[in-house]
Amino acid sequence: MSVGRWTFVFFFCIQYPASCIFHPAMTRHSTISPFRVLLPISIGTGLSLIGDAALYAVLPTHVEDAGITVAAVGIILSANRFIRLVLNGPAGMAYDRFPRRPLFMASLLLGACSTAIYALGGGFWPLLIGRLLWGLSWAGIWVGGNAMIVDISDSRNRGRWVGLYNICFFLGTSSGSVLGGLLTDRLGYNAALGTGAGLTFAGAVLVWVLLPETSRLRRKRILTDPPGAASTHQMMQCRGHLGSAFLLMGVNRFSVAGTLMPTFGLFLLEYVGDSFQISGIRLGVASATGLGLGFTYLISMISAPAMGWISDRCRSRWQAVAWGVLPGAAGFVLLAMAHPATILAALLLTSFAAGSNQGLAIAIVGDLCAEGVRGRTMGLLFTVGDLASAVAPLLAYALAPVIGLRYIYVGVAALLASMLVLACYRARAPVPAMTTDPP
Known part of the structure; x- marks a missing residue:
């Protein structure tokens, strides 16, 4: 079995079964307002980034609290990016094959767990595991969030809706760095990252309550021209x-x-x-x-x-x-x-x-x-x-x-x-x- 298939199976086994437990009945309305989708996934995405951005801001100056050496900081902070190189594709395959909502919510829950590991676990290996889990989580959050925005938009308004969703990315990253630094100075390293985990969990709860399923809006592949007319x-x-x-x-x-x-x-x-x-x-x-x-x-x-x-x-x-x-x-x-x-x-x-x-x-x-x-x-x-x-x-x-x-x-x-x-x-x-x- 290829690496891509193994990573797809891994992504599915980790996220899909857990998410089904929290999958309440979907709305019966035939149409879904784009704002009903944009609001919860934007808040969830923005809150999920706070713990990650806070770690970037405070880890280099709090290596003793984290239980690692300065030389290990680069490895810890970059691990999530490199694992996404093999996880983004399988995450996308999972979103094409299964309902989007439970996968997105499970990704947020996994993000909360990864940030909690930063706060509770000390030493190189717990932090590395947390960063790898965050890479898996962010692959599900970012791929799934954008896929849902594409679901509820069309070529006449897609630029606006995608742009609005991107606000949460920049806002979450910038506010996470500031909030992480302030909370670390006030409460300490572990409490600050624990707060980030709590905020990510709150985002997952909000998504569970407010986000409708969008995969049913997907239509069969149709060319703009009549069938067979595309050259x-x-x-x-x-x-x-x-x-x-x-x-x-x-x-x-x-x-x-x-x-x-x-x-x-x-x-x-x-x-x-x-x-x-x-x-x-x-x-x-x-x-x-x-x-x-x-x-x-x-x-x-x-x-x-x-x-x-x-x-x-x-x-x-x-x-x-x-x-x-x-x-x-x-x-x-x-x-x-x-x-x-x-x-x-x-x-x-x-x-x-x-x-x-x-x-x-x-x-x-x-x-x-x-x-x-x-x-x-x-x-x-x-x-x-x-x-x-x-x-x-x-x-x-x-x-x-x-x-x-x-x-x-x-x-x-x-x-x-x-x-x-x-x-x-x-x-x-x-x-x-x-x-x-x-x-």
Whole structure:
């Protein structure tokens, strides 16, 4: 049996039986309001991220409380990302084959358990097990949440709904870091992470109470044209647009999550110094890094739904992609100038692109993929993103001593400029969606 099949069986055996215990009767209404789905999965997703983000914020400075060495911090914090490379696909297959609601709720419960392990377990192995369980949990949460958003939307409004769902991702990540730091200072390491576990569990309860099942909304695969009318050329166009959306996700995650965020503190230290003054206030490099990265999440929270709405209005996702990629390329050029006056503008532009491109890539895939394979297609899309964000820091830190961060940022700007050219090309050749929207 292949690795993919084993991981699929593992995902199913862990999550599906447990979730069925908590599967109350579904609504009898023939239609489901998108907001009824968006609200509970957004709250559940946002709350689930608090424990993970808190661990990133406090573990490096509380290794004694965690019972590990400083050398083990990198392994612990990256373990969940690497396991998702093999779990995103099986998670998507599970969502295609079984009802979405119980799997999503079980993923949240598993996330609460993983965060509880951080709080209760000390030492390398308990933390590693918790991180691996979180990787499994997040694969189910993020793949399933986006699959449900695609279920309840169509090509006329999908950009807006996907963008609104992405707000919870950026909000949960940013608030988790702040809340984790504050609670750790007030209550201590274990109590802070225990609070994160409780919040994730509360999100699972809310999902159980409020979330309807959406898998029944999936329709059979239908081409926009009458059966048999789609030409081979049209099918190849669909595949080309789908592949370009995967490339967009990879380039976006490589650029911001993989390159900018892990290297921004080092960039400030190298080109600005260990402290600098803004409006009479002197900031250390650590504070400036935290404020700068927090600022990026705020901008991404705005750009994701805004550009999704624009893509719905202009009826061209790729035109909106071009408008989103352009500020990203410009932002990395400004960063490469390494001047304090350009850094804030650069962060604004790159974070705008990060939020815009992530949501639009998901919306494009939702428009193009067939109804019965949306889960596994989303899983593959996020695997591409996870791989790009895992590889980028390794490349950046390997090249930084050789060519310097400024030229690395120039290279990223060139990569985004290439994506801009591709987006403009795709915008000139729109392709019919693989599913038919309701009249």
